[in-house]
Every structure is written in structure tokens, then in C-alpha cells.
Amino acid sequence: MILIFDLDGTLIDSVPDIHKTSNEVLAAEGLGPLDLPTVRSFIGRGVPHLVERLLGAHGIADPARVARMISAFGARYEDAVALTRPYDGAPEALAALAAQGHVLGICTNKPVAPARAVLRHLGLLDHFAAIIGGDSAPQRKPDPEPLHLAIAACGGGPALYIGDSEVDATCAAAAGVAMILHTEGYRHSAPEALPHVALFDDFAALPGIVAELASDRAGQQALA
Known part of the structure; x- marks a missing residue:
């Protein structure tokens, strides 16, 4: 996936x-x-x-x-990286998801060069097959085009989007892609106000959530 x-x-x-x-x-x-x-x-x-x-x-x-x-x-x-940190458990979750055989990509409104710079600084860049930024397409999220581009750049096929905000939720819905909501991010609304198939506040839970959605028939229908 x-x-x-x-x-x-x-x-x-x-x-x-x-x-x-x-x-x-x-x-x-x-x-x-x-x-x-x-x-x-x-x-x-x-x-x-x-x-x-x-x-x-x-x-x-x-x-x-x-x-x-x-x-x-x-x-x-591009040089604004010194104060940025990954969320606790995020690097380990990315490694676990890659080990499960999933293809990982990024779809962000941050321009590509700063996105690559901060991922490189944090030692996370090599996890991702594709990085689509705010300057990768004529439209930014919440337009669905960047998310479609990211999925295509990762080879196409069934996909999930993992995001934290109203922008991400609107983008995923417009793209027809199910979203897992990270509840510790920058959203303004209550979690239940945003469409999602699962949510998490601890990255240690994410590999299990993805595995369940990937294997469960109801999860497969949600991704259709």
C-alpha cells in the first residue's frame, strides 16, 4: 500500500x-x-x-x-531546521511501515527544497519514494492535485493519507483517499469534525492501524 x-x-x-x-x-x-x-x-x-x-x-x-x-x-x-523535531516515535514508525512493505511519500504545502532539507537534517529523507511540495503543482492543498501527484509518483494504487489538519482532511476527501488523522498536530477543529478512517496521538500505534486497514475488508472498502 x-x-x-x-x-x-x-x-x-x-x-x-x-x-x-x-x-x-x-x-x-x-x-x-x-x-x-x-x-x-x-x-x-x-x-x-x-x-x-x-x-x-x-x-x-x-x-x-x-x-x-x-x-x-x-x-x-531551507536553512530553518535547527529547532524542528520529529514527533516522538515517528522515525521508528516510518521504519516499521517500510519494513511492512509499504511505499512512503510526502504531500506537503511546504516548498520541496525546505521539505527535503528538514527531512535530510532529521535523517528521514531516505524513507520516502516521492516528495510533493507546495511548489510541485499549480495548486496547493486542499486541492487534490498534489495528493494525486504524490500517489502517482509512488507508483499508483491503493493509498492512505496521514495528516493532521483541516487542509489535509479536505484534500484527502477531494482526492477520494481515506485519511488517518494525527491528533497532536496543528488542526483547529475537534477530531470528530474531520473525516477520517482512524486517528492516533502516538506514533507507536500507527503501524498497527495501517496493518488493520490494509487487511480488513471494511478498510479495503474505505480505500476504494
Whole structure:
């Protein structure tokens, strides 16, 4: 089976690095810093959305300034890895899932180069057959195209998406792919408000969940 993972809020807690980078970009514009919970609430729809929200928090709507700050953010983003950590048990779960014979991929709204950089920094890059980022297709999640691309890049076939947010849930539903929800990520809604076939808060449980869905007839129907 193909298992496609979201990245930020699903496999890794990257908020500290994104928060730091956001405030560096704001400072370069002469704007004050924002607190971590505020920046965290902006994560999930890609860098352009994040930058628009950063400026919006200061009461600014200026397309030229947005474009300049997107460029400045991008210049810093690939090196923004020092404060990012995998969720507890995530590396071990990835190894176990690969050992079960599953093909693993990434579908994230983070641009590809920073996604590869942080996975490389954390020693996780070699687990993944394909990485689709926010700059890999004309549309970002929640549009289903990036998820379809990720599945195709992993060889095509039955797939599950593992994500943490409303964006991921909407994307999976639009793509017709069942989702496993990581409940310790960056979502804003209650877990029961998001469509999912299973949920987990501990990565130690994920290999068993996947094995059950892969072998159980009801799980197979959910993936159809």
C-alpha cells in the first residue's frame, strides 16, 4: 500500500523554526514580532498564505510587500531546521511501515527544497519514494492535485493519507483517499469534525492501524 504523509504537524513539529523565520522576515520589514500561537494558526496552506496572514496581523494588505516577504521567507526557509523535531516515535514508525512493505511519500504545502532539507537534517529523507511540495503543482492543498501527484509518483494504487489538519482532511476527501488523522498536530477543529478512517496521538500505534486497514475488508472498502 502507498502511504502519503503530510509533513508539518504530522511527522514534524516545525512551529519553532517557522515562528523564528516569520519574525526575522517581519523585523526586516520594520514590523514587530508575533507570538508562537499566532504564527502556528497561520500554518498549513503554504508560504504565500502564511506571509499574507503575517502582514494581515499587522493590518497590512500590500501585494508588493507580500511578494517581497515571500522571497525573503524562501531565502531563509531551507536553512530553518535547527529547532524542528520529529514527533516522538515517528522515525521508528516510518521504519516499521517500510519494513511492512509499504511505499512512503510526502504531500506537503511546504516548498520541496525546505521539505527535503528538514527531512535530510532529521535523517528521514531516505524513507520516502516521492516528495510533493507546495511548489510541485499549480495548486496547493486542499486541492487534490498534489495528493494525486504524490500517489502517482509512488507508483499508483491503493493509498492512505496521514495528516493532521483541516487542509489535509479536505484534500484527502477531494482526492477520494481515506485519511488517518494525527491528533497532536496543528488542526483547529475537534477530531470528530474531520473525516477520517482512524486517528492516533502516538506514533507507536500507527503501524498497527495501517496493518488493520490494509487487511480488513471494511478498510479495503474505505480505500476504494
